[in-house]
Amino acid sequence: MTLENYERAKEYFEAAEAKLQEDLEGDLCDSKLSSYVITMRYNLARCLEHLCLFEDAEVLYKGILREQENYTDCYLRLGCLARDRGQIYESSVWFKEAMSVGKEGSVINVYSLSCRLSSMAGHLPACVIDNGTGYTKLGYAGNCEPQFIIPSAIAVKDKIASSNAAALRWNTSTG
Known part of the structure; x- marks a missing residue:
């Protein structure tokens, strides 16, 4: 998408939000319209x-x-914005907040830690491993040890790696 398209999209989002706000003022109890306004924002x-x-x-x-x-998603985006400004501590606070309110905890854990890792290690491909112990290991392909070990909601003997890291799979039997 080009810059011009984003500028046009911004105008459309602003117009749609204004229209939804106008409609919402007429019906103060409409939670569906309220959720549309939040999504639009x-x-x-x-x-x-x-x-x-x-x-x-x-x-x-x-x-x-x-x-x-x-x-x-707002907590995650705020964490990414802080990370991009180089404020790693602030970003970790936002990511932890996302984990505390998120229902899909392990997905958020992996996403947030992957964001943190990519900012700290020059955007190497992330590699996520669950070796059946109930803990997910998150690191980079080519590293001999995972950077983070986090509790996993899924304890399956399976490896997931980015397309760049497919050739560099870790041996899951070593833990």
Whole structure:
């Protein structure tokens, strides 16, 4: 998508949000319209990120969380924004917050730790391994040891690796 397309998308998101807000004012109890407004704001914030309007996106994400504090994607995006500014501690706080409110805990664990790892190690392909112990190991293909070991909701003897890391699979029997 080109910059021009994101600028046009921003205009459409803003117009759609304004229309939804207008409709919502007429019916204060419509939770479906309210959820549409929040989704529209989230999509607008993502668009703002692509336009490098990071502060505006951050304001929108935090506003969404004031209205709906279990919107996990906002915590993840705020963590990624902090990570991209080089604020690793702040990003880890946002990621931990996402894990505390997220229903799909292990997916969020892997996603957030993968984001942290990619910022710290020069964007090497991430490799996630579950060796059947109930713990997921997350590191980079080519490393001899995983960078993080986290509890896993799925204890299956299976390996998942990015396409770049497919040739560099770890031996799961060594733990």
